[in-house]
Amino acid sequence: MTPTALRWIGGSLALAALLAYPYLFGIYFTNVFVTFGIFALYAVSFNLLLGFTGLLSFGHAMFFGAGGYGTALALTHFKSLPLLPALVIGVVAAVALALLLSPLMVRVSGTAFSMLHLAFAQLMYVLALKLRAVTGGEDGIGGFRIPPFRIPGLVNVDMKDPSSFYYFAAAVLGLSVFVLWFVTKTPFGSVMVGLRDNPNRVAYLGFRVPQTKAAVYLLSAGFAGVAGSVYALFQNLVSADALHVLNSFTPVTMTMIGGVGSFFGPILGAAIFGLISELTSRYTERVELVVGLILIIVIMYAPQGFMGLVNAARARARARFAPGGATELAR
């Protein structure tokens, strides 16, 4: 069987599993899966900065939160706003915030980049707490109308039904992850990786470094906004927790556990993270304690994360089954 055929079969099986999931596992695990999907996209958008462009953000939650608040506020204040425009407004809010910060952020890197993000995200957090009239303070904005997914004359699906919401979320999140994956494969994706390795050389090849960084930054923020917006719709609530520093560190942890060096690492990380939370929360409220312990173990024994282990195993298998075959050392 050719690799292409295998890929098609694998893809079809995965799609079938995704479609059948709500019927096989019931509402509870359907919702667990939606949560996983949201955080997988969130972590992937984060890793676009860290893994691909070499920028570590300690404040990615502000874009996630902007997406959530944007959508929630739009649905609260516009009475007949349909679902997709509400989602788009969330994304626009995240991109607008990134646009506002970008003139500063594209000119710093390393620790300054990390700490400035921590600072601005904390600022957003405090604003969300204090501007009670707009954000609802600690309680956040909840109970807003969730419009049905409607294409006039074609479909009209009620989003309050968990399995309908599952399909909607899976489509939006899946498409987003696909778009980001595709971008990493394009010339622009190459330039991103170039920025990570050697921004100086990138400039001396005629690329505008700040503008390129800004484009990556907006892209990353926008898709974090998608994740945040879907999260707000899913919970029918967005509160200051979405902007909390813990939520900024969630994608950091997921990416480190899954593997910073690969596109799919953060997704694997989100899955492992979700699994750990799911299992440990049955016994203790101190989920972070267990996650932290695992993070330490991963950093000590598998600095490239679980995806690094997978890749190493694949390289070994390839070396064994292809005698004299070239070992691919590069990612």
Add this chain to the structure above:
Amino acid sequence: MILETRDISHDFDGLRVLSCVNLSVQRGERHAVIGPNGAGKTTLFNVITGTYAPRSGRVFFKDQDVTGAPPQALVRLGMGRSFQITSTFSRLTAFQNVRMGILGRRGIRFNVFRKVDVMREVTEEAEEVLRRINLTAERNLPARLLSYGKHRALEISLAMSTEPELVLLDEPTAGMSRDETRTAVDLIRRLTEGRTVIIVEHDMDVVFSLADRITVLHHGEILATGSPREIKANQAVRDAYLGEVAD
């Protein structure tokens, strides 16, 4: 005249590194800048190529005042450079390194609609460049795992990948063995054919075999400029620099 500097002066926190440097380079010339360590050679390169603006003085490239223009603007005008400390994309393969240069030259910068792997013309051109610099066998090796000589060849090829009219090479053969140096000089000759080159170099054999004209920098000032023969004969140069290297 392709490049001219007028009264370039620069200092770092009050420490004078360049004072009133007037350098002019004709189109097609191979111009070597020599001088002892700390003479200001790399600083001069950094000022010319826009790493930073000089404290005073102007830089003219193709009769345009480009003082303080950022690197990418100069690159788009037709300037290129290599670095003393190898500056490639260390985690990318040799092929990906070369391809990055080609994307830069072709101005493929914000394309997010096509996979770079299916851009046939780009791939073919990259393969051709790898052949030219004799790196085909190392195509899929990350740059950081290349041998020193090959890594330097990649560096020079990156500097040349935008097809610059003027290229500045900062100690391209530093730290190389005799054999590696010979290969590198040969490569530089081939890749820079028909272009203007400014080269900083300590190896006098390389300088005298490559350069048409030589400028000697000493304590941030130009001590002498002239043909290799004139420089060899110049007493001030011999006293300050050549004496200790040659002989």
